[in-house]
Amino acid sequence: MAFWVSPEGFTSFRSPDLNGIPFRSGLLKEVNPSGDTQKAIDVYSNDVYTEALTSTGHAAEVASEEMEEPTKAKGEVSVAMDPLDGSSNVGSNNPLGSIFGFYSKPLPTSGRNLAGSLYVTYGNVITLTLSFGKGVHRFVALREGASMNFELLEVNLKLPDDPEVYGFGGSRKEWIPAVRSFVDSLEEKGMKERYCGTFVGDYNQVLARGGVFAYPALVKKPQGKLRVLYETAPMSYLNEQAGGYGSDGSKNILDIEPTGFADTSPAYIGSASLVKELEKLISSAP
Ligand code: FDP
Numbered sequence: 001m002a003f004w005v006s007p008e009g010f011t012s013f014r015s016p017d018l019n020g021i022p023f024r025s026g027l028l029k030e031v032n033p034s035g036d037t038q039k040a041i042d043v044y045s046n047d048v049y050t051e052a053l054t055s056t057g058h059a060a061e062v063a064s065e066e067m068e069e070p071t072k073a074k075g076e077v078s079v080a081m082d083p084l085d086g087s088s089n090v091g092s093n094n095p096l097g098s099i100f101g102f103y104s105k106p107l108p109t110s111g112r113n114l115a116g117s118l119y120v121t122y123g124n125v126i127t128l129t130l131s132f133g134k135g136v137h138r139f140v141a142l143r144e145g146a147s148m149n150f151e152l153l154e155v156n157l158k159l160p161d162d163p164e165v166y167g168f169g170g171s172r173k174e175w176i177p178a179v180r181s182f183v184d185s186l187e188e189k190g191m192k193e194r195y196c197g198t199f200v201g202d203y204n205q206v207l208a209r210g211g212v213f214a215y216p217a218l219v220k221k222p223q224g225k226l227r228v229l230y231e232t233a234p235m236s237y238l239n240e241q242a243g244g245y246g247s248d249g250s251k252n253i254l255d256i257e258p259t260g261f262a263d264t265s266p267a268y269i270g271s272a273s274l275v276k277e278l279e280k281l282i283s284s285a286p
Contacts, residue, residue: 041090042066045083045098053079063107063261065230070107070261077115078103080229080261085119086198096122097200101234108261111233111254119200119235127153129204131241136207158243163210163271167195167202169225174218178285182278186212199226203235203269207242212270212278217249224266228258232267245272249282 046066053059054073062079063070070078084090085097098120105113118130126141128150136157139150166186168179175183187193194205203213215226226232236246236253246253246269256265268275 042084042087049081049083049098049100053081061107063229065227065262078105078107078109080107080234082199082227082230085200085231086196089196089198095196095198095201097198098122099200099231099234101229101237108229108258108263110257111228111237114233114237114254117234117237119203119238121200121204123201127204129157129207129238131238133241136238136242157207159207159239159271160210163191163212163274165192165194165205165209165211166270167193167206167211167213169195169197169215170218174220176217176219176222176282176285178282179214179216179278182281186274199231199235203239206270207239210271212268212274214268214278215266216268217266217282222266223264226264226267227261228253228256228263228265229261232256232265232269236267236269239269243272244270245275246270247275247279249279 043066046064050062050064050067050071053062054071056075057073058075058077059073060075060078061070061072062081064081064083066083080101080103082099085099086095089096100118101111101114102116103109103113104115116130116132118128120126120128126148128139128141130137130139135155137152138154138157140153141148141150166183168175168183172180172183191211194202196202199213199215206213215224217224232246232253233256239246240254246267248256248265249268253265253267253269256263268278
Protein backbone atom coordinates (compact mmCIF):
# COMPACT_ATOMS: atom_id res chain seq x y z
CA MET A 1 0.00 0.00 0.00
CA ALA A 2 1.44 3.34 -0.97
CA PHE A 3 -0.17 6.60 -0.01
CA TRP A 4 1.53 9.87 0.58
CA VAL A 5 1.14 13.51 -0.20
CA SER A 6 4.23 15.63 0.31
CA PRO A 7 4.15 19.37 1.03
CA GLU A 8 4.88 19.88 -2.68
CA GLY A 9 1.78 17.94 -3.59
CA PHE A 10 0.51 14.53 -4.37
CA THR A 11 3.03 11.76 -4.92
CA SER A 12 1.39 8.37 -4.90
CA PHE A 13 -1.72 6.55 -3.87
CA ARG A 14 -2.81 2.95 -4.13
CA SER A 15 -6.37 2.27 -3.15
CA PRO A 16 -7.54 -0.56 -0.87
CA ASP A 17 -8.68 -3.85 -2.36
CA LEU A 18 -11.98 -2.75 -3.86
CA ASN A 19 -12.97 -6.32 -4.71
CA GLY A 20 -13.40 -6.89 -0.99
CA ILE A 21 -16.11 -4.25 -0.69
CA PRO A 22 -19.21 -6.33 -1.55
CA PHE A 23 -18.20 -8.87 1.08
CA ARG A 24 -17.60 -6.28 3.74
CA SER A 25 -20.63 -4.15 3.02
CA GLY A 26 -23.40 -6.54 3.88
CA LEU A 27 -24.33 -6.72 0.16
CA LEU A 28 -22.85 -10.21 0.17
CA LYS A 29 -22.17 -12.58 3.03
CA GLU A 30 -19.30 -11.57 5.27
CA VAL A 31 -17.38 -14.66 4.26
CA ASN A 32 -15.63 -14.34 0.91
CA PRO A 33 -15.32 -17.17 -1.67
CA SER A 34 -12.08 -18.35 -0.08
CA GLY A 35 -13.86 -18.80 3.22
CA ASP A 36 -12.15 -15.85 4.97
CA THR A 37 -14.24 -13.84 7.35
CA GLN A 38 -14.24 -10.20 6.30
CA LYS A 39 -14.09 -7.27 8.66
CA ALA A 40 -16.95 -4.77 8.40
CA ILE A 41 -16.17 -2.25 5.70
CA ASP A 42 -15.68 0.72 8.03
CA VAL A 43 -13.21 -1.15 10.23
CA TYR A 44 -11.50 -2.49 7.14
CA SER A 45 -11.12 1.00 5.60
CA ASN A 46 -9.77 2.33 8.88
CA ASP A 47 -7.19 -0.45 9.15
CA VAL A 48 -6.07 -0.15 5.52
CA TYR A 49 -5.57 3.60 5.64
CA THR A 50 -3.98 3.62 9.10
CA GLU A 51 -1.45 1.04 7.94
CA ALA A 52 -0.84 2.91 4.68
CA LEU A 53 -0.33 6.25 6.39
CA THR A 54 1.89 5.05 9.21
CA SER A 55 4.05 3.00 6.84
CA THR A 56 4.99 6.15 4.88
CA GLY A 57 7.16 7.27 7.80
CA HIS A 58 5.62 10.77 7.55
CA ALA A 59 2.66 10.41 9.92
CA ALA A 60 3.14 11.46 13.54
CA GLU A 61 -0.34 10.19 14.43
CA VAL A 62 -3.44 8.97 12.63
CA ALA A 63 -6.81 9.66 14.22
CA SER A 64 -10.26 8.52 13.15
CA GLU A 65 -13.59 7.90 14.80
CA GLU A 66 -13.02 4.18 14.38
CA MET A 67 -10.20 4.34 16.94
CA GLU A 68 -10.49 5.32 20.59
CA GLU A 69 -6.94 6.68 20.61
CA PRO A 70 -4.91 7.95 17.64
CA THR A 71 -2.31 5.55 16.29
CA LYS A 72 1.09 7.09 17.00
CA ALA A 73 4.01 6.93 14.58
CA LYS A 74 7.38 8.62 14.12
CA GLY A 75 6.72 11.18 11.36
CA GLU A 76 5.86 14.87 11.39
CA VAL A 77 2.26 15.18 10.11
CA SER A 78 -0.91 14.59 12.13
CA VAL A 79 -3.61 12.95 10.05
CA ALA A 80 -7.29 13.02 10.94
CA MET A 81 -9.47 10.90 8.68
CA ASP A 82 -12.97 9.70 8.06
CA PRO A 83 -11.98 6.43 6.37
CA LEU A 84 -15.51 5.65 5.20
CA ASP A 85 -17.72 8.69 4.82
CA GLY A 86 -21.42 7.95 4.28
CA SER A 87 -21.43 4.51 5.86
CA SER A 88 -25.23 4.53 6.11
CA ASN A 89 -25.17 4.36 2.29
CA VAL A 90 -23.38 1.01 2.26
CA GLY A 91 -26.49 -1.18 2.34
CA SER A 92 -28.20 0.69 -0.50
CA ASN A 93 -25.02 0.85 -2.61
CA ASN A 94 -25.10 4.65 -2.81
CA PRO A 95 -21.96 6.80 -2.96
CA LEU A 96 -19.23 6.46 -0.37
CA GLY A 97 -16.05 8.41 0.25
CA SER A 98 -13.05 9.07 2.48
CA ILE A 99 -11.75 12.35 3.93
CA PHE A 100 -8.21 13.13 5.12
CA GLY A 101 -6.92 16.23 6.90
CA PHE A 102 -3.14 16.72 7.18
CA TYR A 103 -2.32 18.90 10.19
CA SER A 104 1.04 20.44 11.11
CA LYS A 105 0.27 20.40 14.88
CA PRO A 106 -0.70 17.60 17.29
CA LEU A 107 -4.42 16.74 17.36
CA PRO A 108 -6.92 18.02 18.29
CA THR A 109 -6.16 21.38 16.70
CA SER A 110 -7.89 23.99 14.56
CA GLY A 111 -8.26 23.93 10.79
CA ARG A 112 -5.81 26.86 10.65
CA ASN A 113 -3.12 24.21 11.19
CA LEU A 114 -4.09 22.22 8.13
CA ALA A 115 -1.27 21.84 5.64
CA GLY A 116 -3.58 20.10 3.19
CA SER A 117 -6.61 17.90 2.78
CA LEU A 118 -8.15 15.50 0.33
CA TYR A 119 -11.26 13.48 -0.31
CA VAL A 120 -11.88 10.35 -2.32
CA THR A 121 -15.18 9.43 -3.96
CA TYR A 122 -15.96 5.80 -4.72
CA GLY A 123 -18.59 6.37 -7.39
CA ASN A 124 -18.88 5.41 -11.03
CA VAL A 125 -15.27 6.41 -11.18
CA ILE A 126 -12.93 6.82 -8.23
CA THR A 127 -11.63 10.34 -7.87
CA LEU A 128 -9.24 11.95 -5.44
CA THR A 129 -9.56 15.72 -4.95
CA LEU A 130 -6.89 17.54 -2.98
CA SER A 131 -5.47 20.85 -1.93
CA PHE A 132 -2.15 21.70 -0.39
CA GLY A 133 -2.74 25.43 -0.29
CA LYS A 134 -2.12 25.97 -4.00
CA GLY A 135 -5.55 25.39 -5.51
CA VAL A 136 -7.68 22.29 -5.82
CA HIS A 137 -6.67 19.48 -8.14
CA ARG A 138 -8.31 16.20 -9.04
CA PHE A 139 -6.98 12.75 -9.92
CA VAL A 140 -8.87 9.80 -11.37
CA ALA A 141 -8.17 6.12 -10.73
CA LEU A 142 -7.25 4.01 -13.73
CA ARG A 143 -6.84 0.29 -13.51
CA GLU A 144 -3.70 -1.18 -14.98
CA GLY A 145 -3.82 -4.93 -14.63
CA ALA A 146 -4.06 -5.76 -10.97
CA SER A 147 -3.00 -2.32 -9.81
CA MET A 148 -4.72 1.02 -9.81
CA ASN A 149 -2.96 4.29 -10.59
CA PHE A 150 -4.15 7.83 -10.14
CA GLU A 151 -3.75 10.23 -13.02
CA LEU A 152 -4.18 13.98 -12.98
CA LEU A 153 -7.64 14.87 -14.29
CA GLU A 154 -8.29 18.55 -13.52
CA VAL A 155 -6.25 21.42 -12.10
CA ASN A 156 -7.34 24.55 -10.24
CA LEU A 157 -10.97 23.60 -9.73
CA LYS A 158 -13.14 26.58 -8.80
CA LEU A 159 -16.75 26.82 -7.69
CA PRO A 160 -18.86 28.12 -10.59
CA ASP A 161 -20.20 31.71 -10.33
CA ASP A 162 -23.86 30.75 -10.73
CA PRO A 163 -24.85 28.34 -7.96
CA GLU A 164 -27.30 25.60 -8.95
CA VAL A 165 -27.67 23.03 -6.15
CA TYR A 166 -28.05 22.61 -2.42
CA GLY A 167 -28.00 19.55 -0.16
CA PHE A 168 -28.80 19.78 3.55
CA GLY A 169 -28.61 16.89 6.04
CA GLY A 170 -31.09 16.04 8.75
CA SER A 171 -34.76 16.70 8.13
CA ARG A 172 -36.47 20.00 7.42
CA LYS A 173 -38.56 20.01 10.57
CA GLU A 174 -35.43 19.56 12.71
CA TRP A 175 -33.55 22.51 11.15
CA ILE A 176 -33.32 25.80 13.02
CA PRO A 177 -35.80 28.35 11.56
CA ALA A 178 -33.10 30.52 9.88
CA VAL A 179 -31.96 27.49 7.88
CA ARG A 180 -35.51 26.68 6.84
CA SER A 181 -36.15 30.19 5.54
CA PHE A 182 -32.76 30.23 3.77
CA VAL A 183 -33.66 27.02 1.94
CA ASP A 184 -37.02 28.55 0.95
CA SER A 185 -35.10 31.47 -0.55
CA LEU A 186 -32.81 29.10 -2.49
CA GLU A 187 -35.86 27.39 -3.95
CA GLU A 188 -37.33 30.76 -4.92
CA LYS A 189 -34.07 31.45 -6.79
CA GLY A 190 -34.68 28.24 -8.75
CA MET A 191 -31.91 26.19 -7.13
CA LYS A 192 -32.36 22.42 -7.00
CA GLU A 193 -32.15 20.14 -4.00
CA ARG A 194 -29.59 17.37 -4.51
CA TYR A 195 -28.78 15.24 -1.47
CA CYS A 196 -27.28 11.75 -1.47
CA GLY A 197 -26.40 11.51 2.23
CA THR A 198 -22.63 11.23 1.83
CA PHE A 199 -20.77 14.42 2.66
CA VAL A 200 -18.13 14.01 -0.04
CA GLY A 201 -20.70 13.08 -2.71
CA ASP A 202 -22.88 16.04 -1.82
CA TYR A 203 -19.93 18.42 -1.62
CA ASN A 204 -18.53 17.06 -4.88
CA GLN A 205 -21.57 18.23 -6.78
CA VAL A 206 -21.52 21.61 -5.05
CA LEU A 207 -17.94 21.97 -6.31
CA ALA A 208 -19.03 20.98 -9.82
CA ARG A 209 -22.25 23.03 -10.01
CA GLY A 210 -21.98 25.72 -7.33
CA GLY A 211 -24.25 25.93 -4.29
CA VAL A 212 -24.22 24.90 -0.64
CA PHE A 213 -23.80 21.71 1.33
CA ALA A 214 -24.90 21.83 4.96
CA TYR A 215 -25.33 19.69 7.94
CA PRO A 216 -27.08 22.44 9.88
CA ALA A 217 -27.68 23.19 13.53
CA LEU A 218 -30.78 21.23 14.51
CA VAL A 219 -33.27 22.51 17.08
CA LYS A 220 -32.49 19.57 19.36
CA LYS A 221 -28.85 19.20 18.29
CA PRO A 222 -27.39 22.71 18.00
CA GLN A 223 -23.90 21.33 17.31
CA GLY A 224 -25.09 19.39 14.25
CA LYS A 225 -23.59 16.02 13.39
CA LEU A 226 -20.36 16.33 11.44
CA ARG A 227 -16.99 16.15 13.18
CA VAL A 228 -14.72 19.18 12.95
CA LEU A 229 -11.35 17.44 12.91
CA TYR A 230 -12.11 14.61 10.50
CA GLU A 231 -14.77 16.11 8.28
CA THR A 232 -15.75 19.78 8.30
CA ALA A 233 -12.33 21.45 8.71
CA PRO A 234 -10.57 19.41 5.96
CA MET A 235 -13.48 19.90 3.53
CA SER A 236 -13.80 23.58 4.37
CA TYR A 237 -10.07 24.10 3.83
CA LEU A 238 -10.33 22.57 0.36
CA ASN A 239 -13.52 24.53 -0.39
CA GLU A 240 -11.71 27.82 0.41
CA GLN A 241 -9.01 26.83 -2.03
CA ALA A 242 -11.74 26.48 -4.65
CA GLY A 243 -12.90 30.06 -3.93
CA GLY A 244 -15.66 29.13 -1.45
CA TYR A 245 -16.35 29.68 2.23
CA GLY A 246 -17.31 27.38 5.13
CA SER A 247 -19.08 28.58 8.27
CA ASP A 248 -20.43 27.07 11.47
CA GLY A 249 -23.19 29.68 11.37
CA SER A 250 -21.24 32.42 13.11
CA LYS A 251 -17.62 32.07 12.04
CA ASN A 252 -15.19 30.41 9.68
CA ILE A 253 -15.03 26.65 10.35
CA LEU A 254 -11.23 26.89 10.23
CA ASP A 255 -11.32 29.10 13.36
CA ILE A 256 -13.01 26.44 15.49
CA GLU A 257 -10.64 25.19 18.21
CA PRO A 258 -11.77 21.62 18.88
CA THR A 259 -11.04 20.42 22.40
CA GLY A 260 -11.90 16.79 21.71
CA PHE A 261 -11.49 14.41 18.78
CA ALA A 262 -15.24 13.92 18.39
CA ASP A 263 -16.29 17.62 18.60
CA THR A 264 -19.01 18.44 16.09
CA SER A 265 -20.23 21.72 14.67
CA PRO A 266 -22.91 22.85 12.25
CA ALA A 267 -21.40 23.14 8.78
CA TYR A 268 -22.42 25.34 5.85
CA ILE A 269 -19.92 24.91 3.04
CA GLY A 270 -19.92 26.04 -0.59
CA SER A 271 -20.24 29.19 -2.70
CA ALA A 272 -18.97 32.14 -0.63
CA SER A 273 -21.84 34.56 -1.35
CA LEU A 274 -24.53 32.05 -0.32
CA VAL A 275 -22.75 30.87 2.83
CA LYS A 276 -22.15 34.49 3.93
CA GLU A 277 -25.84 35.28 3.33
CA LEU A 278 -26.84 32.30 5.48
CA GLU A 279 -24.32 33.24 8.20
CA LYS A 280 -25.92 36.70 8.38
CA LEU A 281 -29.41 35.21 8.60
CA ILE A 282 -28.38 32.85 11.41
CA SER A 283 -26.56 35.48 13.44
CA SER A 284 -29.41 38.01 13.16
CA ALA A 285 -32.07 35.42 14.11
CA PRO A 286 -33.82 36.09 17.46
P1 FDP B 1 -22.95 8.68 7.66
O1 FDP B 1 -23.63 8.93 8.98
O2 FDP B 1 -23.74 7.81 6.73
O3 FDP B 1 -21.51 8.22 7.80
O4 FDP B 1 -20.26 11.41 8.24
C1 FDP B 1 -21.56 11.39 8.59
C2 FDP B 1 -22.56 11.35 7.42
O5 FDP B 1 -22.83 10.08 6.89
C3 FDP B 1 -22.20 12.26 6.24
O6 FDP B 1 -21.43 11.65 5.25
C4 FDP B 1 -23.54 12.71 5.72
O7 FDP B 1 -23.49 13.99 5.15
C5 FDP B 1 -24.42 12.69 6.95
O8 FDP B 1 -23.76 11.90 7.94
C6 FDP B 1 -25.78 12.12 6.67
O9 FDP B 1 -26.60 12.24 7.78
P2 FDP B 1 -28.22 12.21 7.68
O10 FDP B 1 -28.55 10.79 7.32
O11 FDP B 1 -28.67 12.59 9.04
O12 FDP B 1 -28.65 13.18 6.63
